[in-house]
Amino acid sequence: MPQLNETHDPKLKSWVASANASGTDFPVQNLPYGIFRKRGSNEAPRAGVAIGDQILDVSAAAAHLNGAAADAAALCGAPVLNDFMAAGSEAWSALRKGLSELLREGGPADALSGALTAQSDAEMFVPANIGDFTDFWANLNHASNAGAINRPDNPLLPNYKWIPVAYHSRSSSFTVSGVPVKRPKGQLKPPTAEVPELKPCGRLDYELEIGIYLGPGNELGSAIAIDDAEDHVFGCCVLNDWSARDIQAWEYVPLGPFHGKNYGTTISPWIVTMEALAPFRTAALKRPDDDPKPLPYLSSKSNEENGGLDIQMEVLVSSQKMRDDGVPPALLGASKFKDMYWTVAQMITHHAVGGCNFRPGDVCGSGTISGETPDSYGSLLELSWAATRPFNLPSGEERTFLADGDEVIMRGYCQAEGAARIGFGDCSAVILPADK
Amino acid sequence: MPQLNETHDPKLKSWVASANASGTDFPVQNLPYGIFRKRGSNEAPRAGVAIGDQILDVSAAAAHLNGAAADAAALCGAPVLNDFMAAGSEAWSALRKGLSELLREGGPADALSGALTAQSDAEMFVPANIGDFTDFWANLNHASNAGAINRPDNPLLPNYKWIPVAYHSRSSSFTVSGVPVKRPKGQLKPPTAEVPELKPCGRLDYELEIGIYLGPGNELGSAIAIDDAEDHVFGCCVLNDWSARDIQAWEYVPLGPFHGKNYGTTISPWIVTMEALAPFRTAALKRPDDDPKPLPYLSSKSNEENGGLDIQMEVLVSSQKMRDDGVPPALLGASKFKDMYWTVAQMITHHAVGGCNFRPGDVCGSGTISGETPDSYGSLLELSWAATRPFNLPSGEERTFLADGDEVIMRGYCQAEGAARIGFGDCSAVILPADK
Numbered sequence: 001m002p003q004l005n006e007t008h009d010p011k012l013k014s015w016v017a018s019a020n021a022s023g024t025d026f027p028v029q030n031l032p033y034g035i036f037r038k039r040g041s042n043e044a045p046r047a048g049v050a051i052g053d054q055i056l057d058v059s060a061a062a063a064h065l066n067g068a069a070a071d072a073a074a075l076c077g078a079p080v081l082n083d084f085m086a087a088g089s090e091a092w093s094a095l096r097k098g099l100s101e102l103l104r105e106g107g108p109a110d111a112l113s114g115a116l117t118a119q120s121d122a123e124m125f126v127p128a129n130i131g132d133f134t135d136f137w138a139n140l141n142h143a144s145n146a147g148a149i150n151r152p153d154n155p156l157l158p159n160y161k162w163i164p165v166a167y168h169s170r171s172s173s174f175t176v177s178g179v180p181v182k183r184p185k186g187q188l189k190p191p192t193a194e195v196p197e198l199k200p201c202g203r204l205d206y207e208l209e210i211g212i213y214l215g216p217g218n219e220l221g222s223a224i225a226i227d228d229a230e231d232h233v234f235g236c237c238v239l240n241d242w243s244a245r246d247i248q249a250w251e252y253v254p255l256g257p258f259h260g261k262n263y264g265t266t267i268s269p270w271i272v273t274m275e276a277l278a279p280f281r282t283a284a285l286k287r288p289d290d291d292p293k294p295l296p297y298l299s300s301k302s303n304e305e306n307g308g309l310d311i312q313m314e315v316l317v318s319s320q321k322m323r324d325d326g327v328p329p330a331l332l333g334a335s336k337f338k339d340m341y342w343t344v345a346q347m348i349t350h351h352a353v354g355g356c357n358f359r360p361g362d363v364c365g366s367g368t369i370s371g372e373t374p375d376s377y378g379s380l381l382e383l384s385w386a387a388t389r390p391f392n393l394p395s396g397e398e399r400t401f402l403a404d405g406d407e408v409i410m411r412g413y414c415q416a417e418g419a420a421r422i423g424f425g426d427c428s429a430v431i432l433p434a435d436k
Numbered sequence: 437m438p439q440l441n442e443t444h445d446p447k448l449k450s451w452v453a454s455a456n457a458s459g460t461d462f463p464v465q466n467l468p469y470g471i472f473r474k475r476g477s478n479e480a481p482r483a484g485v486a487i488g489d490q491i492l493d494v495s496a497a498a499a500h501l502n503g504a505a506a507d508a509a510a511l512c513g514a515p516v517l518n519d520f521m522a523a524g525s526e527a528w529s530a531l532r533k534g535l536s537e538l539l540r541e542g543g544p545a546d547a548l549s550g551a552l553t554a555q556s557d558a559e560m561f562v563p564a565n566i567g568d569f570t571d572f573w574a575n576l577n578h579a580s581n582a583g584a585i586n587r588p589d590n591p592l593l594p595n596y597k598w599i600p601v602a603y604h605s606r607s608s609s610f611t612v613s614g615v616p617v618k619r620p621k622g623q624l625k626p627p628t629a630e631v632p633e634l635k636p637c638g639r640l641d642y643e644l645e646i647g648i649y650l651g652p653g654n655e656l657g658s659a660i661a662i663d664d665a666e667d668h669v670f671g672c673c674v675l676n677d678w679s680a681r682d683i684q685a686w687e688y689v690p691l692g693p694f695h696g697k698n699y700g701t702t703i704s705p706w707i708v709t710m711e712a713l714a715p716f717r718t719a720a721l722k723r724p725d726d727d728p729k730p731l732p733y734l735s736s737k738s739n740e741e742n743g744g745l746d747i748q749m750e751v752l753v754s755s756q757k758m759r760d761d762g763v764p765p766a767l768l769g770a771s772k773f774k775d776m777y778w779t780v781a782q783m784i785t786h787h788a789v790g791g792c793n794f795r796p797g798d799v800c801g802s803g804t805i806s807g808e809t810p811d812s813y814g815s816l817l818e819l820s821w822a823a824t825r826p827f828n829l830p831s832g833e834e835r836t837f838l839a840d841g842d843e844v845i846m847r848g849y850c851q852a853e854g855a856a857r858i859g860f861g862d863c864s865a866v867i868l869p870a871d872k
Contacts, residue, residue: 256692
């Protein structure tokens, strides 16, 4: 687990003025990685770090780095971060230190200002070749709510408090923030219908999640001890696990969600490294005394004391009318990643316990992050309680699930006493109508 | 759908004598693709076609090809077939014709004999970068049997006859025939146990399947019409979807199989192209009159008349003792791919109906291929009826599920009046004990 060091010092300022602005997601203490190029150019996509409202081209900065930092920067010229992710925590830490020194006040501003691209001028890409995407379901509030809606007589299944439950999902359909998502079609069979029909999804939903990028993998057939788990984690993004509730309801028994999930997953373009998150470590969620203790392979003192991450999550929605009228997006849910029932380390360790191998760039979704009250729900399934509790947007438009033209904006940020606030940038997408 | 042409002529012989042997899987009418190198060498893995007991190096043969065949062969020097898969059916067909002409009697035997490697001297690789692996469940006999075992009061779920049910599975853990598979550990909670324990799987099973390799993909958000579906299919292999039944039983509700499946999938090294399979087309399974007709997007005259593939499937098991004593493997199940409830085209079309994108090299498993009688079951779950019907191997050893040291061998082959018999080669693996 990365330790606090001088790159986290909240007093550090950058020569990139926007990085010192109050409320920026990207101060010099953050330095998240993404893949970018100048919009409209034919440049090769390559790695950058976000700094204020700018992006520093890591390859271009490499000439100013030495030793392990320069070696690590040499892995950042590719159009995906997989090789850098595979390099492991010493390489990541060396490059972070190097980039932090370059971007601080007193760094080589003149030499590097040509290596900056404004984020507003950049096109961002899915930052890794994502070999496999696993989606967990590690939030007890969401699991309990979804269970109460779908199985009123049997809301929380007996395995939930023993297993960090997950399903395999689809890696081909990842898109980066800003790319619209088309409403899927699928077989729908409402309980009242005799037979299913192929129709556009009528219950399109978001799920507010953290995405966890794997760094070095494990060999097929080898497990990962819980205290080694985070050595395999490169960093986190914000992830919207779009969900077609009506398609899912008809298809998902007995083999799990398929078309309900596989038409798109939207991610924030920036990956905040585990080292950048070090100031925001917290204890794992304290389980009620009645709950079972995790099995030994999922337990450790370190995980219990520091396995949590205090990330504030938000989901906002803006309808086409709201955007036309200049009404700001409506905050529909605000929740905390530290309230997950299972920690990142428990998810990673459980994932590998049977010998399944991770590869660098694989992504694990956390599952919907919901709190205990409706203003903290991370999905419309919960907020509208499966369409039984319609609500109004600030425009007066009624919603249960998403309408065409709605934009869903997800955000994550961290703040703590004695640390600089850092954020993840937006994870947003507009819903396009289904094909005729 | 590829048509019969002169490459299918059963009278064709090859100058590679072993390709003319009765019972060979690889006559000149087959020409399946794999990725190989000479065993123990540092050669770059590259594409070859199986011919008799030899492999022809496609790149080395390229100098003898012209036009579209030469262009296609130029895609075969890579260590994976993805670029060739992406090239589409005209390229595939051109190369097949070219290689068929080169390998026939009268072809340039002297010039090409140096481009042959004996299969016994070759190391084979997973032949594609498999972006995503989807496993279907498209055999009604298997679904009914598994349902009767797991849900006696509710064996076949209401969606089964409407949806070609599938789940996302794991692409990282594919291995090629010959690579051993380690028995996984996982959480087990037999019905009689109060709490789960982490233990080695006690109900390790195989599933006899066909693997379908995708050729050209579809754009995210676009569907695939049923009569276009096979334009997206490169070819088929034999696939063993290893299944840890006891791990799966505790974990799989509500999000589907995860650790029950993700520690390994074994494939035959050879991909038999859809064009090679053209002589073995058959009608789709005739549904009983009481069954629903497939929805319009899953129906077409062409699919009904020619959507089936008459592939004979076999699964054999050999224990360590049998191998030590020179006892041949025991045939435990023989079934027919033409008995699938859903066709390949229906699986592909359904997969894309919500806009989920395929990429070249993606794999879809068919689901376990079982017939109606125990000698045609494609899994031990069915054959031992969840361990309630133990059986003996020829060595006298009793089995319900797999023991350490057991080798599972799967085979597929096609024969039809007026066509040369073709086969898939072996898909085999030995079970290693779980880690201590």
